[in-house]
Amino acid sequence: MRTFADIPALLLAVAAAQEGLLSAEQCDRHGVGSARRSRLVRAGRWMAVTRGVVDTIVVPLRERTVADVPVGALPPLSRSDDAEASRSVRALRTAHRALSSADVVLEHRRRRKAWVGMLAFGPAATAVGTNALALHGVEGLPVDLRSEAALPHASDRVDRPGALLRQFDDGMTTVPFGDRRTGERQIASVDWAIAQAVPELPMAHGLAVLDSALRLEVLDRAGLALAHDHARGRRGVALRHELWDLADPRAESALESFGRWGCIEEGVPPDDLQLPVHAPSGRLLGVADMVWHLPGSRLLVAEMDGRAWHEGDERADHRDRDRDNDFAADPRIDLLRFDARHVRARTVGTQVRAFLGAARSRVNTGSGSNTGLGSY
Structure with missing residues (x-):
């Protein structure tokens, strides 16, 4: 069985700095010549990326x-x-x-x-x-x-x-x-x-x-x-x-930017971003990602649920959940929640547009609804 000499520690430190990659020039400088690099690649210990570049992560x-x-x-x-x-x-x-x-x-x-x-x-x-x-x-x-x-x-x-x-x-x-x-x-x-x-x-x-x-x-x-x-x-x-x-x-993440662009494409850009929303008592309910102002001092709030941002951060996850519950419990607020799936499916803007269209229709007809949108 072929054995391999240890790769110089200084060369491995260079690779770590460069996302695992090394150039042929860097390898030569540390005594790992072309023949040795070829053996490492054939053995599956390194991976060829393009001419003159290898990856130490296979x-x-x-x-x-x-x-x-x-x-x-x-x-x-x-x-x-x-x-x-x-x-x-x-x-x-x-x-x-x-x-x-x-x-x-x-x-x-x-x-x-x-x-x-x-x-x-x-x-x-x-x-x-x-x-x-x-x-x-x-x-x-x-x-x-x-x-x-x-x-x-x-x-x-x-x-x-x-x-x-x-x-x-x-x-x-x-x-x-x-x-x-x-x-x-x-x-x-x-x-x-x-x-x-x-x-x-x-x-x-x-x-x-x-x-x-x-x-x-x-x-x-x-x-x-x-x-x-x-x-x-x-x-x-x-x-x-x-x-x-x-x-x-004010867009706090790329996901929020993607969701906002979906709304812009559909002709319903948000009126505000990162808007502090307060209860009638003055208590801060939370900061809304995207907001549309509706008649009768009502708000449509769209929250972009970036779970990946909070992976492993239980406190942030709970904070988001509590904020959304406070929004949902306030009769002046209608809440829509989106995540990366909606962005990929390009449905953020279409759902916001449909909701706003329905709200305008209820205002024009004067009809009531369970969401309270008829009581402007």
Whole structure:
């Protein structure tokens, strides 16, 4: 039986920082040459990703669990950059919140795609577009990203299987990313990454990305306007100009952004987001995700139930349940609850539109109903 020499600990530390990935250059530097890498891949101990890149995690990407995510991976830049001192307590809490196991795996999958692109094209490669946003910690991205990177100077390199080499934008600014294990690399600044990504993203994801950038305060309104200027003239942006106007930091999660976009598509955008709702006594019942004001001082409240956000957090789960019960017990409030299933089925907007249509019909006919919507 063939035995394998131990992989150098320093090389494994580099892999951990890079979501389990290594470049051929990094392996060579630590004494793991091409022949040895080939043996490790044939033996199923490592996995080939694309030319010049291997994965030290052999579990298929879609089958990975939180136990497979490397301990010590570089955190998103938005959680560790020097700009934290200027960010609000709310933004910092959002950036540093504990993630559910499911979200840890999803972030790993997104950031891994960014590392594939950078490692495939060498130390000078810059992560751009959605890949850069994943490394910045911006939320709302699709799970399965395309690995893409750019080089700052003209190059005769071409795409590699699973990794796209993009043109480096004239005037694009970059920020450093990396540590002693990886060496300093460059990724597109948030404004440029948004300009590159949003014109190519589905509308719901584009809105979620813009909401997230404001919520995390990695960009302010002026920075978002600058990103919009960078994006002008790109293919796809003409259909997405409205997203910049709709961006709202009050959306507390990508799921809420997706639900809101579904309502916008159906012509029933919410009147308010994250609205504090009080009982007649003045007691705060809770903060409603999306609100529509109805005649007679009534409210339609739509709650986006992001169970994944509270996985393992029993207190948060109970808090949401108590808030929903308080809403449901108040005769002035009509409550609709949605989760990721409704977003995937694209039924959030249609259900809200149907409810509002029925409410208007009852008002016009003066008929009563068990919900009290006839007593305006």
